[in-house]
Amino acid sequence: MRTRFAPSPTGPLHLGHAFAAITAHDLARAAGGQFLLRIEDIDRQRSKPEWEAQALDDLAWLGLTWDEPPLRQSERLPAHRAALAELWSRGLLYPCTCQRRDILEAASAPQEGGAPLIGPDGVVYPGTCRDNPRSGPLPSGAALRLDMRKALQDLGEIAYSETGTRDGMVHVSAGHLIRSVGDVVLARRDFGTSYHLAVTVDDAAQGITLVTRGEDLAEATPIHVLLQRLLGLPTPVYHHHRLIRDETGRRLAKREDARAIARYRAEGATPADIRRMVDL
Template identity: 55%
Template sequence: MADGAVTRFAPSPTGLLHLGHAYAALIAHREAAPGRFLLRIEDIDRARCRSEFETAIYEDLRWLGLDWPDPVMRQSERMAAYRDALTRLTPLTYPCKCRRGDIRAALSAPQEGAPLAGPDGLIYPGTCRDRQMADAGPDDVIRLDAARAFDALGIDHLSFRDAAIMPGHDHILSRDQFIAGIGDVILSRRGMGTSYHLAVVVDDAEQDISLVTRGKDLFDSTWIHVLLQKILDLPTPLYQHHRLIRDDAGKRLAKRDDARAIRAFREDGTSPAQIRDLLGL
């Protein structure tokens, strides 16, 4: 779909890859041709990542017939790059000491109505928005002040293009829609020094990714990434949000669903060609 694109498959080594991962990897590999397909290991959550799962990622993907250039980018080795990006964002950020229970309680107050959830979880009510970065403590997360970000950029909306959903047309989200439906997202989580959103934006730019292929469940997260790309003066790639692979009940596959792990199919004698057929590829 994007001739000569640079794509990537970026799993987290927190469990075995399943059929949904196989589909995502195969789509990214296919869409790169004749460009470059890259593998990236997203291992910023050191408490949950395991070396044996990272080894299994390499083995399962090679069994599927995929290849990629070495060395593989590992997010755990790029903390300095994330710190640099976070420093650049300092004028638009604030430290937050609220826990999930605090946020849930604030959103459940009678005057607030029912809690609202966005792509980054419960939409933060802004309790700590007046705190200064100079007051940040070791147990704080760092949040982006979305309103300040839009004002600093001098824009009232965001846009990006998707090669699968309304191809050839811009998807548009207004400033007010972002603030109401996404809010002040976390850029640095406790004990991590970064977040998925910040790391993926910095890494996609570093690797010159021109086409991001991923599941439709991440479509709304793309608005966060586009905003960060604009603030950090990074290019916005073309996106392609593909269908999700679901179980018999229609539920999206999770890593705990070992029955649909690629490793289980391998051990049962399933061939890579049969996996492709099973996935409609």
């Protein structure tokens, strides 16, 4: 078993991160497997070295150990670009020039009928740029979307292993992905890649066999499994765990650093205290 914890260095780690990291670490150790780290720093504007250093220090303080040096996504852009080039060569991507306001207005137009559908990436893309040219070299500095309908033309459904389900499997129809997920962005203009593409390519590069992450990301998993199918990558088992929430029921966010691990440390908490706070 190989698990991973993949923080973004855009703020302090909080109790929710502690729960996610400990869960992945303990599952690997209980199975005699390996626990890895990945620094998801493709957002170069918001990612800061000091937040990365703080995260590594917090994780070590919690008593977690990792079996390989951390992988940084910002150093993996050539691999992400190669995956995009493969999909582009097969006509599965198209450039998109829409802004968020354009997408919302198009999806909310009277002929669309009712409120716009919301998917893993927000408003489901209405396909405004789907007829843009797809020939020539892979565009640089452009937003690139996956043509979901074309990508699924030979697949009736997406199926993958998920812990905690009745038969250990999740089945998602092609129709659901087309209607309720839509043409997701695989390369952003400012990043050169996207979360969906980077996490898929990098999980395979690190040999991850069990992906543990919050239940808020479960909706995105069929996208990643589809990309694995398209790129010939292995599909790990998925474990989507509960979220740590505040007293009002909201999940914790980095902008609310009152529950930052560093703050608890400064107040004299121990790693055992942190485990109790998150019911481990």
